[in-house]
Amino acid sequence: MINQVTLVGRLTKDPELRYTPDGKAVSNITLAVNRNFRNTVGNYEADFVQCIIWKKSAENTVQYCKKGATIGITGRIQTRRYENQEGKYVYVTEVVAERVQFIGSKQNDIKPKDFEHIGL
Secondary structure, X not given: OOOOEEEEXXXXXXXXXXXXXXXXXXXXXXXXXXXXXXXXXXXXXXXXXXXXXXXXXXXXXXXXXXXXXXXXXXXXEEEEEEEOOOOOEEEEEEEEEEXXXXXXXXXXXXXXXXXXXXXX
């Protein structure tokens, strides 16, 4: 079976870093990915994809990327569920990053040549 996703999009906000109880770095981001076609009024729409970045890739993404930065992510789709305060199950679908590549920023202060691939 195959579960592989490749996305290139812009960060919707500055990434934030947190650590799990056992000390692993993690960052949850939202990536705005433009669709390849125009809607009925002629505008491009975007999908907002939830992504999880782990370990050194998370630390580097938080250090070097800000809102509007373009990044590429290769990873896998994950679906999980949890029970909310009302006792109802909430399902979440997200991309777990296995590879992150910095492509550029809106202000061009991050250049692709400045960074090599930052693996997990």
